Amino acid sequence: MKIICIGRNYAEHAKEMKSELPSEPVFFMKPDTALLKEEDFYLPNFTKELHHEIELVLKISKAGKHIEEQFAYKYYEEIGIGIDFTARDIQAKCKEKGLPWEKAKAFDNSAPIGKFVKKESLDINNISFELKINGESRQKGTSKDLIFSFDKVISYVSKFITLKTGDLIYTGTPEGVGQVNIGDKLEGFLNGEKLLTLSIK
Ligand code: MG
Numbered sequence: 001m002k003i004i005c006i007g008r009n010y011a012e013h014a015k016e017m018k019s020e021l022p023s024e025p026v027f028f029m030k031p032d033t034a035l036l037k038e039e040d041f042y043l044p045n046f047t048k049e050l051h052h053e054i055e056l057v058l059k060i061s062k063a064g065k066h067i068e069e070q071f072a073y074k075y076y077e078e079i080g081i082g083i084d085f086t087a088r089d090i091q092a093k094c095k096e097k098g099l100p101w102e103k104a105k106a107f108d109n110s111a112p113i114g115k116f117v118k119k120e121s122l123d124i125n126n127i128s129f130e131l132k133i134n135g136e137s138r139q140k141g142t143s144k145d146l147i148f149s150f151d152k153v154i155s156y157v158s159k160f161i162t163l164k165t166g167d168l169i170y171t172g173t174p175e176g177v178g179q180v181n182i183g184d185k186l187e188g189f190l191n192g193e194k195l196l197t198l199s200i201k
């Protein structure tokens with residue numbers, strides 16, 4: 001399986017990163033070794049600025065290429081909560097030099113994933129999600145604010161890369177990204193339901 005992540009998909013986050021609003025989806029990938037399920041996260045020693053990015057995650061349910069936007073909803077059945085961990089200090093250096101971001105984004109365990117819920121139970125265009133750290137709210141978002149909808153993202157990515165069953169699409173983070181530290185307890189919520197718990201060691 002592969003993990004596809006969408007960047008700058010919420011205007012307020014693009015603003016806090018001092019990035020331009022994209023005119024088409026921006027994406028990058030993480031390998032399957034980035035996935036972290038229900039285990040503690042050990043802070044890597046190559047970064048001094050590890051940032052959380054809470055994101056809604058689509059689980060691809062059938063293979064497709066060149067998927068038309070109007071049919072994209074048929075390619076995922078479940079939505080969950082994940083974190084796109086980012087070594088912000090390293091990413092800043094990569095950006096400065098115009099280099100790829102993998103070192104900052106695709107390292108081992110950089111993609112914690114929680115439980116999934118069936119999409120039928122949700123109003124796709126109005127899903128709220130939230131990250132709490134040590135019980136305090138740090139990031140709040142709603143799918144209403146997506147620049148590129150889930151369907152648009154699936155359609156766009158599948159022009160370049162065949163999607164396969166089990167692939168995950170991290171759909172972008174809202175504003176409020178910030179540093180995590182050893183001892184932090186992260187909790188991810190979708191419409192108020194806790195789907196992800198993660199301790200930083
Ligand atoms: Mg992200």
